[in-house]
Amino acid sequence: MKNECSIVRDLIPLYSEDMVSADTAAFIEEHLKGCEACMNEYQKTKDPKPIQNSNDAAPLKNLNRKMKIKKINIIAMTAVFVVLFAVSVFVKLSAPIYIPYSEGIVTLEKYGDKGIILNFDESVTDFDYRVYDDPYDSSICYCDIEAWTTIWDRWFSKRNENLSAVVEGRSKPMFISYVPNDETENICIAEYDPYAEDQIEAGADTEHAITLPRLALGYYLIIAVSALAIMIIVWFVTRKKKQIRIWAERLGLYPAAYIISHFIISGICWATNSLTRDFSSIILLSVLLYGGLLLAHNIWYLRKENFYNP
Ligand SMILES: [Zn+2]
Incomplete structure (x- = not known):
């Protein structure tokens, strides 16, 4: 038996690479069934190099995909911030x-x-x-x-x-x-x-009117905050309905984008002397921001799914 063991161990590297004849393979398998020591030796040569085996490339592919998603994520976020910055600068430069x-x-x-x-x-x-x-x-x-x-x-x-x-x-x-x-x-x-x-x-100086700044932006902001609050409530109530929850998140992102845009354009001010202009700037900015947030939201879900089902 001792003699057979040393022959088998010499052949194990070739056997694990499928480089032995059918007769030799049968002889080795027969021996491994009856010899625990050689079986352990065989397992050792198999285990340390699973990555070199072409059938086991899945983890690598998965890593590759994750890196691609991360790359897209970084590019998308950079694009969103560049656009936001450009629009805010334009708005400031063209403010009356x-x-x-x-x-x-x-x-x-x-x-x-x-x-x-x-x-x-x-x-x-x-x-x-x-x-x-x-x-x-x-x-x-x-x-x-x-x-x-x-x-x-x-x-x-x-x-x-x-x-x-x-x-x-x-x-x-x-x-x-x-x-x-x-x-x-x-x-x-x-x-x-x-x-x-x-x-x-x-002019006969008869009139003493003051044209007051228009407050409509404040009302729109209140509407946006209320819409966001409703979506947050829906989100909490539909704890077990994943699909509804995702839609509540997607819808809730718009009022969130509007609120952020309001603060970028008007600061913490409700009143404006140029309502139409400020309002259209906020709408433009919020639509761009919403696009970016939706993209980020989708990518986040994609990553989450990837994480749980690699
Ligand atoms: Zn043996």
């Missing part, structure tokens, strides 16, 4: 800087009985105006003018001509005010009478 009133910032010219022509000075790079009837006296109306510039315009934009515009009249006297948007009083700069022969009269 309202110009306080000074004589000559806007001059008015009568345009027959059709209305008035506004001429802004060179510090103004954009403006807006609003014509509305007096809520208590329909025989008169108002025109509020606001004018601003932006950091972007100050740095990059060179204008050859000053801005001007025609404000259509409403066939009744119109009181024209300048809105400084800094919570100081609006300045009544002129009074326009379409049927008077003469030019526009200088």
Whole structure:
């Protein structure tokens, strides 16, 4: 027996690589069945090198897949942050800087009985105006003018001509005010009478209105916070229904993206003097952010599944 053992042990490396004849293999198998010492020796040569065996490449493939997912994850997150940063910088650069009133910032010219022509000075790079009837006296109306510039315009934009515009009249006297948007009083700069022969009269300082910042952003923020709260409640209630839970997460990410975007654009401020612009910036940013969050959410689930079923 001793003699047979040493022959078998010499052959084991060849046997485990399938490099022996069928007769030799049968002889070795027969011996291994009856000899525990040689069987142990055979197991030892088999165990230490499973990775070299091509049938056992699954862990490597799995590692490869995990690394790929990690790579995609890093690329996606980087892209999201680059886009967020770019949009926030753009929003800051193009945010209106309202110009306080000074004589000559806007001059008015009568345009027959059709209305008035506004001429802004060179510090103004954009403006807006609003014509509305007096809520208590329909025989008169108002025109509020606001004018601003932006950091972007100050740095990059060179204008050859000053801005001007025609404000259509409403066939009744119109009181024209300048809105400084800094919570100081609006300045009544002129009074326009379409049927008077003469030019526009200088403003009789009768009105003491302040155009207040609009608060709608605060309401939208409250709606977003409520929607997020509802989704969190749904998430807690549907503890055992995985599919509903995933959908609650996907839906809840939008209000979360909106809230983050609100704070990026407006800070902790609810009030804005340029509602449409701030609101559209928040929507744009939140949609981009939502795309990124959804992607991250999907990748997170993919990794989790991979982790439990490698
Ligand atoms: Zn033996």
